[in-house]
Amino acid sequence: MTTTLSQTPSPCRTVSAEEIAFYDEHGWVKLRGFLRPAIVQALLDRGIMLMGEDGASNEDFGIRQPYFNPFPCGGLDVPELKALLIAVAENAKLLMNRKCGTGVRYFFDTFVPKLPAGKASARGGNGPTSFHQDFITFAMDRSGGMQFWIPLQPCGPEKGTMSFINGSHKMGVLGNYTAYEGRDITEVWPELLDLEVSEPMTYELGDVTVHNHLTVHGAGANLSDTPRWALITSMLPADAHWNGAPPEAFDPSHLKPYQLLDEDRFPTLARGSD
Ligand SMILES: O=C(O)CCC(=O)C(=O)O
Numbered sequence: 513m514t515t516t517l518s519q520t521p522s523p524c525r526t527v528s529a530e531e532i533a534f535y536d537e538h539g540w541v542k543l544r545g546f547l548r549p550a551i552v553q554a555l556l557d558r559g560i561m562l563m564g565e566d567g568a569s570n571e572d573f574g575i576r577q578p579y580f581n582p583f584p585c586g587g588l589d590v591p592e593l594k595a596l597l598i599a600v601a602e603n604a605k606l607l608m609n610r611k612c613g614t615g616v617r618y619f620f621d622t623f624v625p626k627l628p629a630g631k632a633s634a635r636g637g638n639g640p641t642s643f644h645q646d647f648i649t650f651a652m653d654r655s656g657g658m659q660f661w662i663p664l665q666p667c668g669p670e671k672g673t674m675s676f677i678n679g680s681h682k683m684g685v686l687g688n689y690t691a692y693e694g695r696d697i698t699e700v701w702p703e704l705l706d707l708e709v710s711e712p713m714t715y716e717l718g719d720v721t722v723h724n725h726l727t728v729h730g731a732g733a734n735l736s737d738t739p740r741w742a743l744i745t746s747m748l749p750a751d752a753h754w755n756g757a758p759p760e761a762f763d764p765s766h767l768k769p770y771q772l773l774d775e776d777r778f779p780t781l782a783r784g785s786d
């Protein structure tokens with residue numbers, strides 16, 4: 513008998529107490545064997561359907577930067593993927609570990625193929641990822657959010673996988689990388705050189721990393737000749753409000769400054785106990 517994704521109970525496992533402690537201390541954690549391979553395959557199939565095998569034949573999304581060619585996944589509209597996002601949010605709540613039991617709100621889910629550095633790309637997306645924090649680009653009034661970085665195929669450093677600066681999430685907000693005038697973040701903040709940098713990640717199918725929006729991270733170029741297929745899903749504390757600044761990740765035209773994010777666009781996927 514064939515098993516469909518919707519017949520199976522959970523698309524992922526639950527984070528362990530050790531993983532929660534590692535995340536709290538380092539600002540990131542690798543979750544080995546977190547996802548069922550079938551859900552990873554479903555994500556890859558959707559990425560290829562929307563973006564083509566080359567990860568670059570998608571409708572123009574209007575964003576040009578070297579890190580990757582971004583394109584929305586739209587997972588909330590696909591029942592199996594919505595179930596995944598809800599399960600991810602429940603794990604984000606455990607990792608966030610707020611004392612008042614705050615829940616978790618969906619922020620976005622985006623394919624992020626990094627295109628091969630050796631091939632010209634009209635879309636950009638074929639360079640290294642400079643070291644940065646995510647937080648400042650999101651225009652939120654509070655920290656606590658995190659990215660689940662889901663490789664859709666096994667991959668390692670040659671594909672341009674991330675390294676993390678351990679403990680950098682405890683250093684506060686370090687500015688927008690566009691304000692560094694081309695300098696590396698460690699030139700602007702030499703304090704970061706006192707911290708350890710993780711190895712670039714190597715992922716088996718089903719492995720995922722999670723990093724705090726305040727954790728400094730970056731990646732090399734994709735030195736292979738095929739796309740580095742990955743999906744980022746970003747989660748926020750359910751009590752996050754827009755801070756009124758122009759965000760890079762969403763259109764705030766329906767919000768007032770300091771407004772709680774609305775349920776229509778940013779649904780609460782993991783209910784809080786507060
Ligand atoms: O995929 C990459 O190279 C970088 C991803 C990133 O910056 C993020 O997940 O916040």
